[in-house]
Amino acid sequence: MHLGRHISGQFNAELEAIRTHVLTMGGLVEQQLSFAMQALHKQDIELAKKVVRDDHKVNGMEVTIDEACTRIIAKRQPTARDLRLIMAIIKTITDLERIGDVAAKIAYIAIETPSPNEQKFQVSLEPLCRRAIAMLHQVLDAFARMDTDAAAEVYKLDDDLDAEYKAVLHQLMLYMQENPQDIPNILQVMWSAQAIERVGDRCQNICEYIIYFVKGKDVRHLENDDIDKYI
């Protein structure tokens, strides 16, 4: 894919290397989230511990990519499209790192609450998890191709995630009222659901950076419908 219009082949190679690193980081975060949800669902403490242990890898990648971006700005003095790409990357990795934190948080919950067993509470987090992981997967795909149409599609998926989250919340609240003795455990399930819901917001942020890079327009803080105007 032709990403820039600069003349330096070496510069191009450096930008490509950073982009590849972001996708590797994205892949790791996706795996962490998937493992964390699996650990929570199956009460797999070993898998949860692995997620917690591996969180530092995600953090390390954020720092490394950030440094590479600062270095390339100082050395290559990029402008226009190249500079937008670097800015988009700097912001994207912050959101990816925070999704990594969500994975670690869910893993902690799986470890500390040996049997929150959401099925017992007549609710399943699985559809919520599936939606969040799908959003992350799709936004990374849109990022890889810098595809604004795909980004706009992912952006809108957050409505479904929110609706699912609200349904889960409602169900858990009813269960709490009927079974006050289970409240501490149900709250753990609620925290997990809330953390998963926030993955959707993070993915939406990344959609905005993709559109910013390609179109040169900052589409943060608009209403959903307005995003289509900039694609």
Next chain:
Amino acid sequence: MHLGRHISGQFNAELEAIRTHVLTMGGLVEQQLSFAMQALHKQDIELAKKVVRDDHKVNGMEVTIDEACTRIIAKRQPTARDLRLIMAIIKTITDLERIGDVAAKIAYIAIETPSPNEQKFQVSLEPLCRRAIAMLHQVLDAFARMDTDAAAEVYKLDDDLDAEYKAVLHQLMLYMQENPQDIPNILQVMWSAQAIERVGDRCQNICEYIIYFVKGKDVRHLENDDIDKYI
């Protein structure tokens, strides 16, 4: 304060203008947070509506400062200390904007739940609020002076905020178990407490950017105690 070693007076003036803009944004966010907490505490719906209405001002400032930073990179091609300052600013405004979101969220809760009246639930959010606002105030002060010692002090205050948050959570949980009929309202108070607790994390992030700018060292993802090594 002598912030850079560059020779261009005009460049210096541009950097100073951005820094001043960040402090203005910080002041607005502090006011928003303070008003939101006041609105929640006193059930002042009008004040809460004002906070929600004014959130777009915070968002607009983030976009404007971001654009100014990108422009200055393209035009002035900063390196070393100047570039670190711009990077620190780009990250700081993201956290300030999210603290603005917290204020808006608390204001929404104040509007949608006309009488969560935390006193009724034998818990007060006031000490938590006071701590969060104090942390924000102090970190903005540290940012204004680019004072790493002050940043390290603020960083450590988060432990107290966390402890206070956990105490509030525990109290609310007990109250829920005894009064299941109040659960929906208590959950609203819990969401508010959680949002306030997160202000502390955001302030810690800003501390890290101050240290990054002054010392040139990325101190994210370290343990609390390690931060002192870099001051």
